Amino acid sequence: MTLVEDTATKDNAKSAAGETLSIHGGRPLHGRVEVKGAKNLVTKAMVASLLGEAPSVLRDVPDISDVAVVRSLLEVHGVRVEEGDEPGSLRLDPRDVQSAHMEEIDAHAGASRIPILFCGPLLHQLGQAFIPDLGGCRIGDRPIDFHLDALRKFGAVVEKLPSGIRLSAPRGLRGASIHLPYPSVGATEQVLLTAVRARGVTELRNAAIEPEIMDLIAVLQKMGAIISYEPNRVILIEGVERLDGYDHRAIFDRNEAASWASAALATDGEIFVGGAKQQEMLTFLNVLRKVGGSFDIREDGILFRRGGDLRPVTVETDVHPGFMTDWQQPLIVALTQATGQSTVHETVYENRFGFAEALVKMGADITVYPHGLQGGPRRVPRRSLEQAAVINGPTALTGADITVPDLRGGYSHVIAALTADGTSTVRNVGILSRGYEKFFDKLTALGADFDVVG
Ligand code: EPZ
Numbered sequence: 001m002t003l004v005e006d007t008a009t010k011d012n013a014k015s016a017a018g019e020t021l022s023i024h025g026g027r028p029l030h031g032r033v034e035v036k037g038a039k040n041l042v043t044k045a046m047v048a049s050l051l052g053e054a055p056s057v058l059r060d061v062p063d064i065s066d067v068a069v070v071r072s073l074l075e076v077h078g079v080r081v082e083e084g085d086e087p088g089s090l091r092l093d094p095r096d097v098q099s100a101h102m103e104e105i106d107a108h109a110g111a112s113r114i115p116i117l118f119c120g121p122l123l124h125q126l127g128q129a130f131i132p133d134l135g136g137c138r139i140g141d142r143p144i145d146f147h148l149d150a151l152r153k154f155g156a157v158v159e160k161l162p163s164g165i166r167l168s169a170p171r172g173l174r175g176a177s178i179h180l181p182y183p184s185v186g187a188t189e190q191v192l193l194t195a196v197r198a199r200g201v202t203e204l205r206n207a208a209i210e211p212e213i214m215d216l217i218a219v220l221q222k223m224g225a226i227i228s229y230e231p232n233r234v235i236l237i238e239g240v241e242r243l244d245g246y247d248h249r250a251i252f253d254r255n256e257a258a259s260w261a262s263a264a265l266a267t268d269g270e271i272f273v274g275g276a277k278q279q280e281m282l283t284f285l286n287v288l289r290k291v292g293g294s295f296d297i298r299e300d301g302i303l304f305r306r307g308g309d310l311r312p313v314t315v316e317t318d319v320h321p322g323f324m325t326d327w328q329q330p331l332i333v334a335l336t337q338a339t340g341q342s343t344v345h346e347t348v349y350e351n352r353f354g355f356a357e358a359l360v361k362m363g364a365d366i367t368v369y370p371h372g373l374q375g376g377p378r379r380v381p382r383r384s385l386e387q388a389a390v391i392n393g394p395t396a397l398t399g400a401d402i403t404v405p406d407l408r409g410g411y412s413h414v415i416a417a418l419t420a421d422g423t424s425t426v427r428n429v430g431i432l433s434r435g436y437e438k439f440f441d442k443l444t445a446l447g448a449d450f451d452v453v454g
Contacts, residue, residue: 019430020454023417025399028269029446034301035257035275036062036088037250039435041212043114044189045219045248046070049092050079050121051197052223056245059089060275062253062437069110073118076100076108092245097125106132106163111434116144116186119151120194123169132164146187150178154194154202175200175239182383183208183233183319189216195237196225204235210320211280215251222246254280255326256436259411261304262330263446265293266337266419270305271446278302283323287315291334312340312393316380317348329355329412333419335391336364342391345372350385355409358402362420365392399424407435418448425453 037060047070049056061067071081071090078098084091109115109132122129134142148158151167153176159166175198180187188208195202207213209229217227217235223246226238257276264271265288278285278297285295294307312335317325325348335342336359346352353368360366372386399422404410410432417424432439443450 019428019452021414021417021426021429022451022453023399023414023424023426024449025397025418025420025422025424027418027447027449028267029263029271029418029448030269031446032272032274033260033442033445035253035260035273036060036437038212038215038253038255039064039066040185040255041215042067042250043070043112044117044193044212044216045246045250046074046090046092047114047117047121048193048216048219048223049245050074050077050094050097050118050125051193052094052243052245054095054245055091055093056223057084057089057091057247059084059086059247059249060252061088061090061250063088064437065110065434066112066114069108069112070114072108073105073115076104077118077122094125099126099128100130102130102132102163105130109134113142113186116147117189117193119147119156119167120154120173120190123156123167123173123194124197127169129167130161130164131167144186146180146182146184147190150176150187150191151194153178154198173198175202175237177203179205180207182206185210185213188213188235192216192220192227192235192237195239196220196223196227197241197243198239200239202237202239204237205233207233207235208319209233211251211254219246219248222248251280252276254284255324255408257281257302258284258324258327259330259408259415259436261288261293261295261302262327262334263415263418264304265291265306265310265334266330266415268306269446270303272301272303274301276302283321284327287313287323287331291331291338293334310334310338310394312338312342312391314343314345316345316378318380319348322380325349325352326408328352329408330415332356332366332389332391333359333412333415336366336393336395336397336416337419338391338393340393342393343373344389344391345378345380346387346389347380347383350387353387353389354405355412356389358400358413359397359416361400361402362397362416362424363395364397364416365395366390396421398422401425401427403427404429404431407431411436414443427454
């Protein structure tokens, strides 16, 4: 099967569907929402199905556009994807996997970064792959150098094209010794998805160990992979000849759970998040308690509410088990209502406070330090790209006309509008459908007062 070259110029406009909300704020959110499988596991487990010689079933799949993008990318490669034997499940049959036209791949890649994870599986199955330039949120330049370095170590040949990269594996893929410069989630997944069927053993050092990574390892082990998780971020993978399918219920989305918890704090409401579990949220729950939030851990979820006046905190984002970078945007909205000065050190991405601009427009007192803050005891060793935000509160927020910049920042814009007095116009909220299933329904269930106006 040959890869059909496409010379068409690439239209990079991968904008999300713009939608505009008119939000009438100042009312606490009360009620129950359910979180499904984690966006940042489900999309990867779908790619993993490509590696199997038999169909797989994935359960608790959220109805979000990132899943739709991966589904269509799998389908253009001949994978049959259909609804599974229960609501929210997918059956993925890779037995007729085939090359796809570059144009088709590009057309379906959307604003996602997941296509880069197709490299290993397609190289194993077809001996070649084309990956279009990546999309994803603008929260830094989001390089893929760790991914490409790892693939070359496995024996892949990487060729840069005007519209993406083409890979081949003339002598197949063999196990490698890889030491990541940073515990990158994506690069760890890249190595896992390539090593499981490479000839020989792969040693991965300085690996990411997020709960979603461990769940992906569980998925691969179900398929027949041999992966051992050693001390000190070392993962050993013994390549095997063939893999079967899997039947897996995805880990819950702790980022969405943390978002709703922050919304309960910011609006002084009470939200039960069905499906949330304590283990994967320990660090978040500690910070929530320090801020003055309270939570009840139940069998079927976690109840979040404000436990009294909100207090300021100093938080440093970090890789797991530290405070997730994805948790700081919603938390900062609650910190605008805390009495005193809070500081958030962002150590994972170099541009993850863009959303703060809109909060300042609404009346928040937030100062962003693009080069971080010197001094003071730091748990996290400073990275060259570190940034910091200082939040003074409490400040009254008033409605404004704001535009959503990215997924997690956009969620914070909506919470801020719900916290503010008066009406806000929040534009480009379509981007939220990438990561929050039935977002408008959930807001309605929590008593939010808003209209979809565009
Ligand atoms: C994943 O992104 C998540 N996305 C992100 O969630 C999450 O914030 C991030 O992990 C950290 O936990 C998905 O899983 C789809 P990284 P990823 O590779 O894999 C640098 C959300 O909203 N880096 O761990 O892209 C990179 O620039 C999203 O759900 C390189 O330098 O994150 C960043 O500074 C936002 N070279 C740092 O490492 C590389 O080749 C961490 O990135 C790869 C990464």
